[in-house]
Amino acid sequence: MKVLVISQNSQLYSSSRLLQEAKQLDLPCRHVNIYETGHWSELESSDASVVFNRYSGIKYDDFDLQLCQSWKNQGALILNPVDETLTFRDKLSSHIFMNNLEVACSPTRAIRGDIPIELLEDIINFPKSDCFYEDEYIIKPTRSNKGYGISLCRGFDSLQSQLESYYYLKDQRFIIQPRIKGIREYRLFFVGQNIVGAFEKNGIHQNEFRLNANRSECFKIEPRDLSEGILSFFHEIRRNTNLFYGGIDLIETNDNLFLLEVNPCPGFETLEKVCEVNVAKELIDHVRNSFSN
Structure with missing residues:
Protein backbone atom coordinates (compact mmCIF):
# COMPACT_ATOMS: atom_id res chain seq x y z
CA MET A 1 0.00 0.00 0.00
CA LYS A 2 1.49 3.32 -1.12
CA VAL A 3 0.33 6.50 0.60
CA LEU A 4 0.21 9.98 -0.94
CA VAL A 5 -0.61 13.04 1.16
CA ILE A 6 -1.53 16.18 -0.77
CA SER A 7 -1.66 19.51 1.06
CA GLN A 8 -0.19 23.01 1.10
CA ASN A 9 2.80 21.96 3.19
CA SER A 10 4.23 18.68 4.45
CA GLN A 11 4.98 20.38 7.79
CA LEU A 12 1.33 21.13 8.53
CA TYR A 13 0.48 19.13 11.63
CA SER A 14 -2.05 16.65 10.24
CA SER A 15 -0.10 16.06 7.01
CA SER A 16 3.12 15.57 8.95
CA ARG A 17 1.50 13.10 11.35
CA LEU A 18 0.04 10.98 8.53
CA LEU A 19 3.46 10.77 6.88
CA GLN A 20 5.11 9.96 10.20
CA GLU A 21 2.73 7.11 11.01
CA ALA A 22 2.96 5.67 7.49
CA LYS A 23 6.77 5.62 7.75
CA GLN A 24 6.63 3.94 11.17
CA LEU A 25 4.52 1.19 9.58
CA ASP A 26 7.08 0.86 6.75
CA LEU A 27 4.57 2.02 4.17
CA PRO A 28 5.91 3.87 1.11
CA CYS A 29 4.66 7.45 1.40
CA ARG A 30 5.28 10.91 0.04
CA HIS A 31 3.86 14.42 0.04
CA VAL A 32 2.97 16.68 -2.89
CA ASN A 33 1.59 20.21 -3.03
CA ILE A 34 -0.33 19.86 -6.29
CA TYR A 35 -0.98 23.61 -6.43
CA GLU A 36 2.77 24.10 -6.88
CA THR A 37 3.71 21.09 -9.00
CA GLY A 38 0.44 19.54 -10.19
CA HIS A 39 -0.69 18.85 -13.75
CA TRP A 40 -3.54 16.98 -15.42
CA SER A 41 -3.85 14.94 -18.62
CA GLU A 42 -6.48 12.55 -20.01
CA LEU A 43 -4.85 9.43 -18.56
CA GLU A 44 -3.86 11.03 -15.27
CA SER A 45 -3.05 8.44 -12.61
CA SER A 46 -1.20 8.19 -9.32
CA ASP A 47 1.27 5.51 -8.29
CA ALA A 48 -0.23 5.71 -4.78
CA SER A 49 -3.01 3.31 -3.84
CA VAL A 50 -4.28 5.68 -1.11
CA VAL A 51 -4.49 9.47 -1.33
CA PHE A 52 -5.19 11.64 1.71
CA ASN A 53 -6.47 14.97 0.38
CA ARG A 54 -5.70 17.51 3.11
CA TYR A 55 -6.74 20.67 1.24
CA SER A 56 -9.51 22.61 2.98
CA GLY A 57 -10.77 24.30 -0.18
CA ILE A 58 -10.33 27.88 1.01
CA LYS A 59 -8.62 28.76 -2.28
CA TYR A 60 -11.99 28.52 -4.10
CA ASP A 61 -10.10 26.24 -6.48
CA ASP A 62 -11.05 22.58 -6.85
CA PHE A 63 -8.10 21.42 -8.93
CA ASP A 64 -7.21 19.03 -6.10
CA LEU A 65 -10.61 17.35 -6.43
CA GLN A 66 -10.34 17.17 -10.21
CA LEU A 67 -6.98 15.43 -9.92
CA CYS A 68 -8.34 13.12 -7.23
CA GLN A 69 -11.29 12.17 -9.43
CA SER A 70 -8.87 11.17 -12.20
CA TRP A 71 -6.80 9.13 -9.75
CA LYS A 72 -9.97 7.48 -8.45
CA ASN A 73 -10.95 6.59 -12.02
CA GLN A 74 -7.61 4.79 -12.31
CA GLY A 75 -8.16 2.81 -9.10
CA ALA A 76 -6.78 4.92 -6.23
CA LEU A 77 -8.67 5.21 -2.94
CA ILE A 78 -9.33 8.90 -2.26
CA LEU A 79 -9.93 10.05 1.30
CA ASN A 80 -12.34 11.63 1.61
CA PRO A 81 -14.64 10.85 -1.37
CA VAL A 82 -14.48 13.60 -3.98
CA ASP A 83 -18.20 14.36 -4.26
CA GLU A 84 -18.77 14.66 -0.52
CA THR A 85 -15.61 16.68 0.00
CA LEU A 86 -16.92 19.12 -2.62
CA THR A 87 -20.28 19.37 -0.82
CA PHE A 88 -18.92 19.90 2.67
CA ARG A 89 -16.03 22.24 1.90
CA ASP A 90 -18.57 24.85 0.77
CA LYS A 91 -20.76 26.19 3.59
CA LEU A 92 -23.80 26.88 1.42
CA SER A 93 -23.71 23.44 -0.24
CA LEU A 101 -31.31 15.71 7.64
CA GLU A 102 -33.38 15.04 10.74
CA VAL A 103 -31.25 17.31 12.93
CA ALA A 104 -31.47 20.93 14.07
CA CYS A 105 -29.40 23.37 11.99
CA SER A 106 -29.06 27.13 12.08
CA PRO A 107 -31.35 29.03 9.68
CA THR A 108 -29.19 30.13 6.75
CA ARG A 109 -29.52 32.66 3.94
CA ALA A 110 -27.49 33.50 0.83
CA ILE A 111 -27.99 36.42 -1.53
CA ARG A 112 -26.76 37.72 -4.86
CA GLY A 113 -27.04 41.18 -6.33
CA ASP A 114 -28.02 44.57 -4.89
CA ILE A 115 -31.06 43.65 -2.79
CA PRO A 116 -33.46 46.52 -1.91
CA ILE A 117 -33.81 46.99 1.84
CA GLU A 118 -37.51 46.07 1.82
CA LEU A 119 -36.78 42.73 0.16
CA LEU A 120 -33.70 42.18 2.32
CA GLU A 121 -35.83 42.51 5.46
CA ASP A 122 -38.11 39.76 4.14
CA ILE A 123 -35.18 37.50 3.22
CA ILE A 124 -33.34 37.95 6.54
CA ASN A 125 -36.48 37.25 8.53
CA PHE A 126 -35.14 34.56 10.84
CA PRO A 127 -37.62 32.85 13.17
CA LYS A 128 -37.79 34.25 16.69
CA SER A 129 -36.21 31.90 19.21
CA ASP A 130 -34.70 31.97 22.68
CA CYS A 131 -31.75 30.13 21.07
CA PHE A 132 -30.77 33.20 18.99
CA TYR A 133 -29.54 36.65 19.96
CA GLU A 134 -32.10 39.20 18.86
CA ASP A 135 -30.99 41.28 15.88
CA GLU A 136 -27.45 39.82 15.75
CA TYR A 137 -26.13 38.17 12.61
CA ILE A 138 -23.12 36.13 11.54
CA ILE A 139 -21.66 36.40 8.03
CA LYS A 140 -19.47 33.46 7.02
CA PRO A 141 -17.44 33.09 3.82
CA THR A 142 -18.61 29.97 2.02
CA ARG A 143 -15.06 28.67 2.18
CA SER A 144 -13.08 29.37 5.32
CA ASN A 145 -11.54 27.61 8.28
CA LYS A 146 -10.47 28.38 11.85
CA GLY A 147 -13.04 31.18 12.05
CA TYR A 148 -11.13 33.44 9.66
CA GLY A 149 -13.23 35.91 7.68
CA ILE A 150 -16.34 35.56 9.86
CA SER A 151 -18.11 38.81 10.78
CA LEU A 152 -20.55 39.64 13.58
CA CYS A 153 -23.17 42.30 12.82
CA ARG A 154 -25.14 43.81 15.70
CA GLY A 155 -28.33 45.31 14.33
CA PHE A 156 -29.96 45.18 10.92
CA ASP A 157 -28.37 48.48 9.85
CA SER A 158 -24.93 47.02 10.49
CA LEU A 159 -25.83 43.91 8.49
CA GLN A 160 -27.15 45.98 5.59
CA SER A 161 -23.99 48.10 5.53
CA GLN A 162 -21.76 45.02 5.51
CA LEU A 163 -23.75 43.36 2.73
CA GLU A 164 -23.59 46.55 0.68
CA SER A 165 -19.80 46.57 1.02
CA TYR A 166 -19.58 42.95 -0.15
CA TYR A 167 -21.75 43.78 -3.16
CA TYR A 168 -19.53 46.66 -4.28
CA LEU A 169 -16.43 44.53 -3.69
CA LYS A 170 -18.02 42.02 -6.11
CA ASP A 171 -17.71 39.13 -3.67
CA GLN A 172 -20.95 37.68 -2.32
CA ARG A 173 -19.62 34.22 -1.54
CA PHE A 174 -20.98 34.08 2.00
CA ILE A 175 -23.89 32.84 4.08
CA ILE A 176 -25.86 34.73 6.74
CA GLN A 177 -27.08 33.17 9.98
CA PRO A 178 -28.54 34.37 13.27
CA ARG A 179 -26.06 34.38 16.13
CA ILE A 180 -26.76 31.37 18.33
CA LYS A 181 -26.72 31.76 22.14
CA GLY A 182 -24.17 29.01 22.54
CA ILE A 183 -23.09 27.82 25.97
CA ARG A 184 -20.43 25.50 24.58
CA GLU A 185 -19.44 23.70 21.40
CA TYR A 186 -18.40 20.13 20.71
CA ARG A 187 -16.09 18.54 18.14
CA LEU A 188 -16.52 14.85 17.35
CA PHE A 189 -13.91 13.07 15.24
CA PHE A 190 -14.94 9.81 13.62
CA VAL A 191 -13.15 7.16 11.60
CA GLY A 192 -15.43 4.72 9.85
CA GLN A 193 -18.36 3.94 12.15
CA ASN A 194 -16.58 4.91 15.37
CA ILE A 195 -16.01 8.15 17.24
CA VAL A 196 -12.31 8.03 18.10
CA GLY A 197 -12.23 11.29 20.06
CA ALA A 198 -14.33 14.21 21.24
CA PHE A 199 -13.80 17.43 23.11
CA GLU A 200 -15.77 20.36 24.47
CA LYS A 201 -14.88 23.94 23.54
CA ASN A 202 -15.46 26.92 25.83
CA GLY A 203 -14.61 30.49 24.87
CA ILE A 204 -11.52 32.02 26.48
CA HIS A 205 -12.98 35.53 26.13
CA GLN A 206 -16.54 36.27 27.21
CA ASN A 207 -17.61 38.00 23.99
CA GLU A 208 -15.86 35.63 21.56
CA PHE A 209 -18.36 34.40 18.98
CA ARG A 210 -15.93 32.03 17.23
CA LEU A 211 -15.19 28.93 19.27
CA ASN A 212 -12.71 27.15 17.03
CA ALA A 213 -9.97 25.29 18.90
CA ASN A 214 -7.33 28.05 18.92
CA ARG A 215 -9.79 30.52 20.50
CA SER A 216 -11.14 28.13 23.13
CA GLU A 217 -10.33 26.07 26.16
CA CYS A 218 -10.77 22.45 25.13
CA PHE A 219 -11.66 19.57 27.42
CA LYS A 220 -11.58 15.87 26.61
CA ILE A 221 -14.81 13.88 26.53
CA GLU A 222 -14.70 10.10 26.42
CA PRO A 223 -16.85 8.92 23.49
CA ARG A 224 -18.74 6.58 25.85
CA ASP A 225 -19.76 9.63 27.93
CA LEU A 226 -21.36 11.54 25.05
CA SER A 227 -25.07 12.19 25.54
CA GLU A 228 -27.71 10.49 23.44
CA GLY A 229 -28.56 13.88 21.98
CA ILE A 230 -25.01 14.41 20.74
CA LEU A 231 -24.74 10.84 19.47
CA SER A 232 -27.95 11.25 17.46
CA PHE A 233 -26.18 13.84 15.28
CA PHE A 234 -23.29 11.43 14.67
CA HIS A 235 -25.61 8.57 13.71
CA GLU A 236 -27.59 10.80 11.34
CA ILE A 237 -24.39 11.93 9.59
CA ARG A 238 -23.10 8.36 9.27
CA ARG A 239 -26.42 7.14 7.83
CA ASN A 240 -26.41 9.81 5.15
CA THR A 241 -22.77 10.11 4.07
CA ASN A 242 -19.94 7.91 2.83
CA LEU A 243 -17.19 9.89 4.53
CA PHE A 244 -14.24 7.71 5.54
CA TYR A 245 -13.48 10.09 8.41
CA GLY A 246 -14.56 13.55 9.46
CA GLY A 247 -15.27 16.14 12.10
CA ILE A 248 -18.71 17.11 13.38
CA ASP A 249 -19.18 20.47 15.12
CA LEU A 250 -22.17 21.06 17.40
CA ILE A 251 -23.26 24.03 19.49
CA GLU A 252 -25.33 23.73 22.66
CA THR A 253 -27.79 26.34 23.92
CA ASN A 254 -29.83 26.27 27.12
CA ASP A 255 -32.39 23.92 25.60
CA ASN A 256 -31.15 22.68 22.23
CA LEU A 257 -28.29 21.35 20.12
CA PHE A 258 -27.52 22.60 16.60
CA LEU A 259 -25.35 21.07 13.91
CA LEU A 260 -22.81 23.69 12.81
CA GLU A 261 -20.62 21.84 10.36
CA VAL A 262 -19.51 18.53 8.93
CA ASN A 263 -15.82 18.84 8.11
CA PRO A 264 -14.42 16.42 5.47
CA CYS A 265 -10.84 17.57 6.13
CA PRO A 266 -10.59 18.19 9.88
CA GLY A 267 -7.27 18.99 11.46
CA PHE A 268 -6.48 16.78 14.41
CA GLU A 269 -3.71 18.53 16.33
CA THR A 270 -6.01 19.58 19.19
CA LEU A 271 -7.69 16.19 19.24
CA GLU A 272 -4.41 14.29 19.55
CA LYS A 273 -3.10 16.60 22.27
CA VAL A 274 -6.28 17.03 24.32
CA CYS A 275 -7.71 13.53 23.94
CA GLU A 276 -4.37 11.69 23.79
CA VAL A 277 -5.53 9.74 20.74
CA ASN A 278 -3.23 8.75 17.89
CA VAL A 279 -5.59 9.87 15.13
CA ALA A 280 -3.03 9.47 12.34
CA LYS A 281 -2.47 5.82 13.29
CA GLU A 282 -6.23 5.24 13.54
CA LEU A 283 -6.62 6.52 9.98
CA ILE A 284 -3.73 4.51 8.54
Whole structure:
Protein backbone atom coordinates (compact mmCIF):
# COMPACT_ATOMS: atom_id res chain seq x y z
CA MET A 1 0.00 0.00 0.00
CA LYS A 2 1.49 3.32 -1.12
CA VAL A 3 0.33 6.50 0.60
CA LEU A 4 0.21 9.98 -0.94
CA VAL A 5 -0.61 13.04 1.16
CA ILE A 6 -1.53 16.18 -0.77
CA SER A 7 -1.66 19.51 1.06
CA GLN A 8 -0.19 23.01 1.10
CA ASN A 9 2.80 21.96 3.19
CA SER A 10 4.23 18.68 4.45
CA GLN A 11 4.98 20.38 7.79
CA LEU A 12 1.33 21.13 8.53
CA TYR A 13 0.48 19.13 11.63
CA SER A 14 -2.05 16.65 10.24
CA SER A 15 -0.10 16.06 7.01
CA SER A 16 3.12 15.57 8.95
CA ARG A 17 1.50 13.10 11.35
CA LEU A 18 0.04 10.98 8.53
CA LEU A 19 3.46 10.77 6.88
CA GLN A 20 5.11 9.96 10.20
CA GLU A 21 2.73 7.11 11.01
CA ALA A 22 2.96 5.67 7.49
CA LYS A 23 6.77 5.62 7.75
CA GLN A 24 6.63 3.94 11.17
CA LEU A 25 4.52 1.19 9.58
CA ASP A 26 7.08 0.86 6.75
CA LEU A 27 4.57 2.02 4.17
CA PRO A 28 5.91 3.87 1.11
CA CYS A 29 4.66 7.45 1.40
CA ARG A 30 5.28 10.91 0.04
CA HIS A 31 3.86 14.42 0.04
CA VAL A 32 2.97 16.68 -2.89
CA ASN A 33 1.59 20.21 -3.03
CA ILE A 34 -0.33 19.86 -6.29
CA TYR A 35 -0.98 23.61 -6.43
CA GLU A 36 2.77 24.10 -6.88
CA THR A 37 3.71 21.09 -9.00
CA GLY A 38 0.44 19.54 -10.19
CA HIS A 39 -0.69 18.85 -13.75
CA TRP A 40 -3.54 16.98 -15.42
CA SER A 41 -3.85 14.94 -18.62
CA GLU A 42 -6.48 12.55 -20.01
CA LEU A 43 -4.85 9.43 -18.56
CA GLU A 44 -3.86 11.03 -15.27
CA SER A 45 -3.05 8.44 -12.61
CA SER A 46 -1.20 8.19 -9.32
CA ASP A 47 1.27 5.51 -8.29
CA ALA A 48 -0.23 5.71 -4.78
CA SER A 49 -3.01 3.31 -3.84
CA VAL A 50 -4.28 5.68 -1.11
CA VAL A 51 -4.49 9.47 -1.33
CA PHE A 52 -5.19 11.64 1.71
CA ASN A 53 -6.47 14.97 0.38
CA ARG A 54 -5.70 17.51 3.11
CA TYR A 55 -6.74 20.67 1.24
CA SER A 56 -9.51 22.61 2.98
CA GLY A 57 -10.77 24.30 -0.18
CA ILE A 58 -10.33 27.88 1.01
CA LYS A 59 -8.62 28.76 -2.28
CA TYR A 60 -11.99 28.52 -4.10
CA ASP A 61 -10.10 26.24 -6.48
CA ASP A 62 -11.05 22.58 -6.85
CA PHE A 63 -8.10 21.42 -8.93
CA ASP A 64 -7.21 19.03 -6.10
CA LEU A 65 -10.61 17.35 -6.43
CA GLN A 66 -10.34 17.17 -10.21
CA LEU A 67 -6.98 15.43 -9.92
CA CYS A 68 -8.34 13.12 -7.23
CA GLN A 69 -11.29 12.17 -9.43
CA SER A 70 -8.87 11.17 -12.20
CA TRP A 71 -6.80 9.13 -9.75
CA LYS A 72 -9.97 7.48 -8.45
CA ASN A 73 -10.95 6.59 -12.02
CA GLN A 74 -7.61 4.79 -12.31
CA GLY A 75 -8.16 2.81 -9.10
CA ALA A 76 -6.78 4.92 -6.23
CA LEU A 77 -8.67 5.21 -2.94
CA ILE A 78 -9.33 8.90 -2.26
CA LEU A 79 -9.93 10.05 1.30
CA ASN A 80 -12.34 11.63 1.61
CA PRO A 81 -14.64 10.85 -1.37
CA VAL A 82 -14.48 13.60 -3.98
CA ASP A 83 -18.20 14.36 -4.26
CA GLU A 84 -18.77 14.66 -0.52
CA THR A 85 -15.61 16.68 0.00
CA LEU A 86 -16.92 19.12 -2.62
CA THR A 87 -20.28 19.37 -0.82
CA PHE A 88 -18.92 19.90 2.67
CA ARG A 89 -16.03 22.24 1.90
CA ASP A 90 -18.57 24.85 0.77
CA LYS A 91 -20.76 26.19 3.59
CA LEU A 92 -23.80 26.88 1.42
CA SER A 93 -23.71 23.44 -0.24
CA SER A 94 -23.14 21.91 3.19
CA HIS A 95 -26.18 23.64 4.69
CA ILE A 96 -28.36 22.63 1.75
CA PHE A 97 -27.35 19.04 2.50
CA MET A 98 -27.74 19.31 6.28
CA ASN A 99 -31.13 20.99 5.95
CA ASN A 100 -32.51 17.69 4.62
CA LEU A 101 -31.31 15.71 7.64
CA GLU A 102 -33.38 15.04 10.74
CA VAL A 103 -31.25 17.31 12.93
CA ALA A 104 -31.47 20.93 14.07
CA CYS A 105 -29.40 23.37 11.99
CA SER A 106 -29.06 27.13 12.08
CA PRO A 107 -31.35 29.03 9.68
CA THR A 108 -29.19 30.13 6.75
CA ARG A 109 -29.52 32.66 3.94
CA ALA A 110 -27.49 33.50 0.83
CA ILE A 111 -27.99 36.42 -1.53
CA ARG A 112 -26.76 37.72 -4.86
CA GLY A 113 -27.04 41.18 -6.33
CA ASP A 114 -28.02 44.57 -4.89
CA ILE A 115 -31.06 43.65 -2.79
CA PRO A 116 -33.46 46.52 -1.91
CA ILE A 117 -33.81 46.99 1.84
CA GLU A 118 -37.51 46.07 1.82
CA LEU A 119 -36.78 42.73 0.16
CA LEU A 120 -33.70 42.18 2.32
CA GLU A 121 -35.83 42.51 5.46
CA ASP A 122 -38.11 39.76 4.14
CA ILE A 123 -35.18 37.50 3.22
CA ILE A 124 -33.34 37.95 6.54
CA ASN A 125 -36.48 37.25 8.53
CA PHE A 126 -35.14 34.56 10.84
CA PRO A 127 -37.62 32.85 13.17
CA LYS A 128 -37.79 34.25 16.69
CA SER A 129 -36.21 31.90 19.21
CA ASP A 130 -34.70 31.97 22.68
CA CYS A 131 -31.75 30.13 21.07
CA PHE A 132 -30.77 33.20 18.99
CA TYR A 133 -29.54 36.65 19.96
CA GLU A 134 -32.10 39.20 18.86
CA ASP A 135 -30.99 41.28 15.88
CA GLU A 136 -27.45 39.82 15.75
CA TYR A 137 -26.13 38.17 12.61
CA ILE A 138 -23.12 36.13 11.54
CA ILE A 139 -21.66 36.40 8.03
CA LYS A 140 -19.47 33.46 7.02
CA PRO A 141 -17.44 33.09 3.82
CA THR A 142 -18.61 29.97 2.02
CA ARG A 143 -15.06 28.67 2.18
CA SER A 144 -13.08 29.37 5.32
CA ASN A 145 -11.54 27.61 8.28
CA LYS A 146 -10.47 28.38 11.85
CA GLY A 147 -13.04 31.18 12.05
CA TYR A 148 -11.13 33.44 9.66
CA GLY A 149 -13.23 35.91 7.68
CA ILE A 150 -16.34 35.56 9.86
CA SER A 151 -18.11 38.81 10.78
CA LEU A 152 -20.55 39.64 13.58
CA CYS A 153 -23.17 42.30 12.82
CA ARG A 154 -25.14 43.81 15.70
CA GLY A 155 -28.33 45.31 14.33
CA PHE A 156 -29.96 45.18 10.92
CA ASP A 157 -28.37 48.48 9.85
CA SER A 158 -24.93 47.02 10.49
CA LEU A 159 -25.83 43.91 8.49
CA GLN A 160 -27.15 45.98 5.59
CA SER A 161 -23.99 48.10 5.53
CA GLN A 162 -21.76 45.02 5.51
CA LEU A 163 -23.75 43.36 2.73
CA GLU A 164 -23.59 46.55 0.68
CA SER A 165 -19.80 46.57 1.02
CA TYR A 166 -19.58 42.95 -0.15
CA TYR A 167 -21.75 43.78 -3.16
CA TYR A 168 -19.53 46.66 -4.28
CA LEU A 169 -16.43 44.53 -3.69
CA LYS A 170 -18.02 42.02 -6.11
CA ASP A 171 -17.71 39.13 -3.67
CA GLN A 172 -20.95 37.68 -2.32
CA ARG A 173 -19.62 34.22 -1.54
CA PHE A 174 -20.98 34.08 2.00
CA ILE A 175 -23.89 32.84 4.08
CA ILE A 176 -25.86 34.73 6.74
CA GLN A 177 -27.08 33.17 9.98
CA PRO A 178 -28.54 34.37 13.27
CA ARG A 179 -26.06 34.38 16.13
CA ILE A 180 -26.76 31.37 18.33
CA LYS A 181 -26.72 31.76 22.14
CA GLY A 182 -24.17 29.01 22.54
CA ILE A 183 -23.09 27.82 25.97
CA ARG A 184 -20.43 25.50 24.58
CA GLU A 185 -19.44 23.70 21.40
CA TYR A 186 -18.40 20.13 20.71
CA ARG A 187 -16.09 18.54 18.14
CA LEU A 188 -16.52 14.85 17.35
CA PHE A 189 -13.91 13.07 15.24
CA PHE A 190 -14.94 9.81 13.62
CA VAL A 191 -13.15 7.16 11.60
CA GLY A 192 -15.43 4.72 9.85
CA GLN A 193 -18.36 3.94 12.15
CA ASN A 194 -16.58 4.91 15.37
CA ILE A 195 -16.01 8.15 17.24
CA VAL A 196 -12.31 8.03 18.10
CA GLY A 197 -12.23 11.29 20.06
CA ALA A 198 -14.33 14.21 21.24
CA PHE A 199 -13.80 17.43 23.11
CA GLU A 200 -15.77 20.36 24.47
CA LYS A 201 -14.88 23.94 23.54
CA ASN A 202 -15.46 26.92 25.83
CA GLY A 203 -14.61 30.49 24.87
CA ILE A 204 -11.52 32.02 26.48
CA HIS A 205 -12.98 35.53 26.13
CA GLN A 206 -16.54 36.27 27.21
CA ASN A 207 -17.61 38.00 23.99
CA GLU A 208 -15.86 35.63 21.56
CA PHE A 209 -18.36 34.40 18.98
CA ARG A 210 -15.93 32.03 17.23
CA LEU A 211 -15.19 28.93 19.27
CA ASN A 212 -12.71 27.15 17.03
CA ALA A 213 -9.97 25.29 18.90
CA ASN A 214 -7.33 28.05 18.92
CA ARG A 215 -9.79 30.52 20.50
CA SER A 216 -11.14 28.13 23.13
CA GLU A 217 -10.33 26.07 26.16
CA CYS A 218 -10.77 22.45 25.13
CA PHE A 219 -11.66 19.57 27.42
CA LYS A 220 -11.58 15.87 26.61
CA ILE A 221 -14.81 13.88 26.53
CA GLU A 222 -14.70 10.10 26.42
CA PRO A 223 -16.85 8.92 23.49
CA ARG A 224 -18.74 6.58 25.85
CA ASP A 225 -19.76 9.63 27.93
CA LEU A 226 -21.36 11.54 25.05
CA SER A 227 -25.07 12.19 25.54
CA GLU A 228 -27.71 10.49 23.44
CA GLY A 229 -28.56 13.88 21.98
CA ILE A 230 -25.01 14.41 20.74
CA LEU A 231 -24.74 10.84 19.47
CA SER A 232 -27.95 11.25 17.46
CA PHE A 233 -26.18 13.84 15.28
CA PHE A 234 -23.29 11.43 14.67
CA HIS A 235 -25.61 8.57 13.71
CA GLU A 236 -27.59 10.80 11.34
CA ILE A 237 -24.39 11.93 9.59
CA ARG A 238 -23.10 8.36 9.27
CA ARG A 239 -26.42 7.14 7.83
CA ASN A 240 -26.41 9.81 5.15
CA THR A 241 -22.77 10.11 4.07
CA ASN A 242 -19.94 7.91 2.83
CA LEU A 243 -17.19 9.89 4.53
CA PHE A 244 -14.24 7.71 5.54
CA TYR A 245 -13.48 10.09 8.41
CA GLY A 246 -14.56 13.55 9.46
CA GLY A 247 -15.27 16.14 12.10
CA ILE A 248 -18.71 17.11 13.38
CA ASP A 249 -19.18 20.47 15.12
CA LEU A 250 -22.17 21.06 17.40
CA ILE A 251 -23.26 24.03 19.49
CA GLU A 252 -25.33 23.73 22.66
CA THR A 253 -27.79 26.34 23.92
CA ASN A 254 -29.83 26.27 27.12
CA ASP A 255 -32.39 23.92 25.60
CA ASN A 256 -31.15 22.68 22.23
CA LEU A 257 -28.29 21.35 20.12
CA PHE A 258 -27.52 22.60 16.60
CA LEU A 259 -25.35 21.07 13.91
CA LEU A 260 -22.81 23.69 12.81
CA GLU A 261 -20.62 21.84 10.36
CA VAL A 262 -19.51 18.53 8.93
CA ASN A 263 -15.82 18.84 8.11
CA PRO A 264 -14.42 16.42 5.47
CA CYS A 265 -10.84 17.57 6.13
CA PRO A 266 -10.59 18.19 9.88
CA GLY A 267 -7.27 18.99 11.46
CA PHE A 268 -6.48 16.78 14.41
CA GLU A 269 -3.71 18.53 16.33
CA THR A 270 -6.01 19.58 19.19
CA LEU A 271 -7.69 16.19 19.24
CA GLU A 272 -4.41 14.29 19.55
CA LYS A 273 -3.10 16.60 22.27
CA VAL A 274 -6.28 17.03 24.32
CA CYS A 275 -7.71 13.53 23.94
CA GLU A 276 -4.37 11.69 23.79
CA VAL A 277 -5.53 9.74 20.74
CA ASN A 278 -3.23 8.75 17.89
CA VAL A 279 -5.59 9.87 15.13
CA ALA A 280 -3.03 9.47 12.34
CA LYS A 281 -2.47 5.82 13.29
CA GLU A 282 -6.23 5.24 13.54
CA LEU A 283 -6.62 6.52 9.98
CA ILE A 284 -3.73 4.51 8.54
CA ASP A 285 -4.82 1.33 10.35
CA HIS A 286 -8.41 1.72 9.16
CA VAL A 287 -7.22 2.08 5.57
CA ARG A 288 -5.02 -1.02 5.89
CA ASN A 289 -7.93 -3.01 7.31
CA SER A 290 -10.14 -1.84 4.44
CA PHE A 291 -7.57 -3.09 1.94
CA SER A 292 -7.12 -6.43 3.68
CA ASN A 293 -10.88 -6.98 3.69
